[in-house]
Amino acid sequence: MVSAVFHSPELTPSPSGGGLGWGQAAAVVPAPATKAVGEVAPTPALPQRGREPSAKMPYDWRSLWLKVVPPxxxxxxxxxxxxxxxxxxxxxxxxxxxxxxxxxxxxxDPFYQKGPNDQGIGWNVLSSLKRVGMGFGMAALVGIPLGFMIGRFTFLSRMFNPLISLLRPVSPLAWLPIGLMVFKGANPAAIWTIFICSIWPMIINTAVGVQRVPSDYMNVARVLNLSEWKIVTKILFPAVLPYTLTGVRLAVGTAWLVIVAAEMLTGGVGIGFWVWDEWNNLNVKNIIVAIFTIGGVGLLLEFALIRLATAFTFEEVKV
Missing domain, CATH: 1.10.1220 (Arc Repressor Mutant)
Structure with missing residues (x-):
C-alpha cells in the first residue's frame, strides 16, 4: 500500500492560538492498512550490511628478533x-x-657395548643419571620434611641452623673419601656424595618458605583449632611449594655438577669416568663432545624442572 504525506503552504499561525488554523502546515497521516482474511503481511527486509574485513594483528618481529638472534x-x-x-x-x-x-x-652408535670399560656414551650418561636419581631422591625424602620441621618449630631451627651453616660450605668432593671408607664401594660413595650435596638447598629453601607464610594464615588455623596435619597439608604445603621447587632445581643442578667430578675419581661407568678415560687416551675431541653432552643433559633437567614448577605454582618461573 502506498502512503502519501500532503503539506499545505506555510502560513502564519492562527491568532486564537488553539488548534490548527489556516496558517499552519497540516499533515495527513495515513491510516493503518487493513489486510484481507488469509493475507500475510510482508516482512520488511533488513538492511544488508557488508562483511567487515577481520583486523589482523601485525606480527611481532621485534619479539622474534629478541628471542632468536641473541642466542x-x-x-x-x-x-x-x-x-x-x-x-x-x-x-x-x-x-x-x-x-x-x-x-x-x-x-x-651411542649404546654399543664391547666390555665393562668400553661402552657407548649413552650407557655412560644413563649410569650417571641413575646415580643422580638415587642420591637426589634420598635427599628429597630427607631434606624436604626436615625443612618443614625446621621452619615450623623454633626449637628445631635453633638446633639445626648451626650444623647447616657448618656443613653446607664444605666441598662435595670432600665427602667422597668418607663415603668410600664407610660404604666400601665406588658406586654407593658417589651416591652418598650426591645425597650430601643435594640436601642443603632443599632444607634451606623449604625452611625459608615455611617461615615466610603469612601470620594471618596461622592465626586462622589456631582459631579453627586445626590439627598439625591439616596445617601442613592445607596451609603450609601450598604456600611453601614454590620455595621447595626452587630448592629442587638448585639441588639437581648441583647433583649433576658433582657426579661428573665424583666419577672421575671413583671410576666405573659414567660420563665423568668416560671423560677421564678419554683424557688418558689423549682423545680431546671426545672430551669436548662429552662437555657439550653434560651441558645438554643439565639443560634438559633444568627445563623439565621449570615446566614442573610452572605447572604447580601460580607464579612465573624464570631461569
Missing part, C-alpha cells in the same frame, strides 16, 4: 673463539668442524 650470536661468538684457539694452537686442539665430525661418529 645465535652467543653460539657464533663461542664458535669463533674456539676456532681462533684451534688455529693458534695448531693440531693439538681440535677445531669446531673436526669436533662436529667426531660427535656424529660418537652418536651414530
Amino acid at each position: 645465535i650470536l652467543g653460539f657464533a661468538f663461542l664458535i669463533g673463539i674456539w676456532a681462533i684457539v684451534a688455529i693458534k694452537t695448531g693440531s693439538s686442539f681440535p677445531s669446531p668442524l673436526e669436533t662436529l665430525k667426531q660427535a656424529i661418529e660418537v652418536f651414530s
